[in-house]
Amino acid sequence: MVERFLMDGYKPQQLSTYALTLFNYQTEQGDEKVSVDFWDTAGQERFNNMHPSYYHNAHACILVFDTTRKVTYKNLPNWLKELREYRPEIPCLCCGNKIDVDYSITKKAFTFPKKHGMPFYFVSASDGTNVVKLFKDAIRAAVAYKNNSTDFMDEIMRELENFELETDNTTTDSAINSASNSGDKKETDSS
DSSP states (O other), X not given: OEEOOBTTBOOOOEEOOOSEEEEEEEEEETTEEEEEEEEEEOOSXXXXXXXXHHHTTOOOEEEEEETXXXXXXXXXXXXXXXXXXXXXXXXXXXXXXXXXXXXXXXXXXXXXXXXXXXXXXXXXXXXOTTHXXXXXXXXXXXXXXXXXXXXXXXXXXXXXXXXXXXXXXXXXXXXXXXXHHHHHHHHHHHO
Protein backbone atom coordinates (compact mmCIF):
# COMPACT_ATOMS: atom_id res chain seq x y z
CA MET A 1 0.00 0.00 0.00
CA VAL A 2 1.10 3.55 -0.61
CA GLU A 3 -0.39 6.43 1.26
CA ARG A 4 -0.32 9.89 -0.21
CA PHE A 5 0.35 12.72 2.19
CA LEU A 6 1.10 16.39 2.29
CA MET A 7 4.53 17.10 3.69
CA ASP A 8 3.18 20.04 5.66
CA GLY A 9 0.57 17.80 7.22
CA TYR A 10 -0.60 14.24 6.96
CA LYS A 11 -3.44 13.38 4.59
CA PRO A 12 -4.31 9.67 4.55
CA GLN A 13 -5.32 8.21 1.21
CA GLN A 14 -4.61 4.55 0.61
CA LEU A 15 -3.88 3.12 -2.80
CA SER A 16 -2.50 -0.27 -3.73
CA THR A 17 0.98 -0.15 -5.18
CA TYR A 18 0.95 -1.72 -8.62
CA ALA A 19 4.47 -1.88 -10.04
CA LEU A 20 5.16 1.83 -9.49
CA THR A 21 3.48 4.83 -7.94
CA LEU A 22 4.91 8.30 -8.54
CA PHE A 23 4.52 11.38 -6.38
CA ASN A 24 6.14 14.76 -7.04
CA TYR A 25 6.84 17.24 -4.27
CA GLN A 26 8.25 20.77 -4.45
CA THR A 27 10.22 22.00 -1.44
CA GLU A 28 13.26 24.01 -0.40
CA GLN A 29 16.49 22.89 1.25
CA GLY A 30 18.23 25.99 2.54
CA ASP A 31 18.16 28.48 -0.34
CA GLU A 32 17.75 25.76 -2.96
CA LYS A 33 14.40 24.94 -4.58
CA VAL A 34 14.08 21.20 -4.95
CA SER A 35 11.70 19.11 -7.03
CA VAL A 36 11.48 15.61 -5.58
CA ASP A 37 10.09 12.58 -7.35
CA PHE A 38 9.15 9.76 -4.99
CA TRP A 39 9.00 6.38 -6.69
CA ASP A 40 7.16 3.72 -4.72
CA THR A 41 8.05 0.38 -6.27
CA ALA A 42 6.05 -2.77 -5.69
CA GLY A 43 7.80 -5.49 -3.75
CA GLN A 44 6.09 -8.38 -5.48
CA GLU A 45 8.40 -10.73 -7.36
CA ARG A 46 6.44 -10.37 -10.61
CA PHE A 47 7.80 -6.79 -10.89
CA ASN A 48 11.47 -7.61 -10.22
CA ASN A 49 12.56 -7.24 -13.86
CA MET A 50 11.34 -3.62 -13.81
CA HIS A 51 13.36 -2.50 -10.78
CA PRO A 52 16.68 -1.61 -12.49
CA SER A 53 15.02 1.19 -14.45
CA TYR A 54 13.67 2.65 -11.20
CA TYR A 55 17.15 3.06 -9.74
CA HIS A 56 18.43 5.31 -12.53
CA ASN A 57 19.28 8.75 -11.15
CA ALA A 58 18.02 7.92 -7.63
CA HIS A 59 19.66 9.93 -4.86
CA ALA A 60 18.23 8.19 -1.79
CA CYS A 61 16.29 5.06 -0.96
CA ILE A 62 13.82 4.17 1.75
CA LEU A 63 13.63 0.43 2.38
CA VAL A 64 10.25 -0.39 3.91
CA PHE A 65 9.11 -3.56 5.60
CA ASP A 66 5.74 -4.45 7.06
CA THR A 67 6.04 -5.07 10.81
CA THR A 68 3.09 -7.48 10.59
CA ARG A 69 4.74 -9.66 7.91
CA LYS A 70 8.11 -11.15 8.85
CA VAL A 71 8.85 -12.16 5.24
CA THR A 72 9.06 -8.49 4.22
CA TYR A 73 11.81 -7.92 6.81
CA LYS A 74 13.64 -11.01 5.58
CA ASN A 75 13.56 -9.60 2.03
CA LEU A 76 15.44 -6.42 2.98
CA PRO A 77 18.92 -7.90 2.27
CA ASN A 78 17.77 -8.86 -1.24
CA TRP A 79 16.41 -5.37 -1.89
CA LEU A 80 19.59 -3.74 -0.62
CA LYS A 81 21.80 -6.04 -2.69
CA GLU A 82 19.83 -5.26 -5.83
CA LEU A 83 19.89 -1.52 -5.14
CA ARG A 84 23.65 -1.53 -4.55
CA GLU A 85 24.25 -3.16 -7.94
CA TYR A 86 22.87 -0.03 -9.61
CA ARG A 87 23.35 2.73 -7.03
CA PRO A 88 26.27 1.70 -4.78
CA GLU A 89 26.61 4.93 -2.81
CA ILE A 90 23.20 6.52 -2.33
CA PRO A 91 22.00 6.96 1.24
CA CYS A 92 19.45 4.43 2.46
CA LEU A 93 16.93 4.81 5.24
CA CYS A 94 14.92 1.93 6.64
CA CYS A 95 11.48 1.87 8.18
CA GLY A 96 9.12 -0.58 9.74
CA ASN A 97 5.56 0.27 8.69
CA LYS A 98 2.18 -0.56 10.25
CA ILE A 99 3.20 0.04 13.86
CA ASP A 100 -0.41 1.11 14.47
CA VAL A 101 -1.42 -2.58 14.35
CA ASP A 102 0.63 -3.29 17.47
CA TYR A 103 2.59 -0.41 19.02
CA SER A 104 4.56 -2.84 21.19
CA ILE A 105 6.61 -3.66 18.07
CA THR A 106 8.44 -0.36 18.67
CA LYS A 107 10.14 -1.99 21.66
CA LYS A 108 11.75 -4.58 19.40
CA ALA A 109 15.27 -4.07 18.03
CA PHE A 110 15.78 -4.63 14.32
CA THR A 111 19.38 -5.47 13.44
CA PHE A 112 19.30 -5.01 9.66
CA PRO A 113 19.36 -1.19 9.60
CA LYS A 114 21.99 -1.02 12.33
CA LYS A 115 24.18 -3.60 10.56
CA HIS A 116 24.09 -1.50 7.38
CA GLY A 117 24.43 1.90 9.05
CA MET A 118 20.95 3.08 8.10
CA PRO A 119 18.75 5.46 10.05
CA PHE A 120 15.69 3.51 11.22
CA TYR A 121 12.12 4.74 11.68
CA PHE A 122 9.01 3.14 13.06
CA VAL A 123 6.12 4.49 10.99
CA SER A 124 2.43 4.13 10.44
CA ALA A 125 1.24 5.15 7.01
CA SER A 126 -2.27 4.61 8.34
CA ASP A 127 -2.18 7.18 11.17
CA GLY A 128 0.82 9.22 9.95
CA THR A 129 3.27 8.43 12.74
CA ASN A 130 6.78 9.52 11.63
CA VAL A 131 5.84 9.57 7.92
CA VAL A 132 6.61 13.26 7.37
CA LYS A 133 9.84 13.01 9.41
CA LEU A 134 11.00 10.02 7.37
CA PHE A 135 10.39 11.74 4.05
CA LYS A 136 11.93 15.04 5.13
CA ASP A 137 15.04 13.20 6.33
CA ALA A 138 15.16 11.27 3.03
CA ILE A 139 14.93 14.51 1.04
CA ARG A 140 17.70 16.07 3.14
CA ALA A 141 19.92 13.00 2.60
CA ALA A 142 19.18 12.92 -1.15
CA VAL A 143 19.99 16.61 -1.65
CA ALA A 144 23.22 16.29 0.33
CA TYR A 145 24.20 13.22 -1.69
CA LYS A 146 23.33 14.78 -5.05
CA ASN A 147 25.30 17.94 -4.25
CA ASN A 148 28.39 15.99 -3.16
CA SER A 149 28.24 12.77 -5.15
CA THR A 150 31.39 11.29 -6.63
CA ASP A 151 29.49 8.46 -8.33
CA PHE A 152 30.53 8.24 -11.98
CA MET A 153 26.95 8.19 -13.32
CA ASP A 154 26.00 11.19 -11.20
CA GLU A 155 28.97 13.10 -12.58
CA ILE A 156 27.85 12.30 -16.12
CA MET A 157 24.28 13.39 -15.34
CA ARG A 158 25.54 16.69 -13.86
CA GLU A 159 27.59 17.34 -17.00
CA LEU A 160 24.57 16.60 -19.20
CA GLU A 161 22.39 18.93 -17.11
CA ASN A 162 25.00 21.69 -17.40
CA PHE A 163 25.34 21.07 -21.13
CA GLU A 164 21.57 21.40 -21.60
CA LEU A 165 21.56 24.67 -19.66
CA GLU A 166 24.36 26.13 -21.79
CA THR A 167 22.74 25.11 -25.07
CA ASP A 168 20.34 27.56 -26.69
CA ASN A 169 19.14 28.36 -30.21
CA THR A 170 22.22 30.47 -30.96
CA THR A 171 24.49 27.59 -30.08
CA THR A 172 22.36 25.24 -32.16
CA ASP A 173 22.46 27.63 -35.14
CA SER A 174 26.24 27.98 -34.78
CA ALA A 175 26.63 24.21 -34.73
CA ILE A 176 24.53 23.85 -37.87
CA ASN A 177 26.54 26.55 -39.67
CA SER A 178 29.79 24.97 -38.53
CA ALA A 179 28.69 21.55 -39.79
CA SER A 180 27.63 23.06 -43.09
CA ASN A 181 30.99 24.81 -43.51
CA SER A 182 32.80 21.63 -42.53
CA GLY A 183 31.00 19.73 -45.28
CA ASP A 184 32.02 22.39 -47.84
CA LYS A 185 35.63 22.10 -46.76
CA LYS A 186 35.64 18.33 -47.21
CA GLU A 187 34.40 18.73 -50.75
CA THR A 188 37.11 21.30 -51.48
CA ASP A 189 39.82 19.07 -49.98
CA SER A 190 38.80 16.06 -52.05
CA SER A 191 39.02 17.85 -55.41
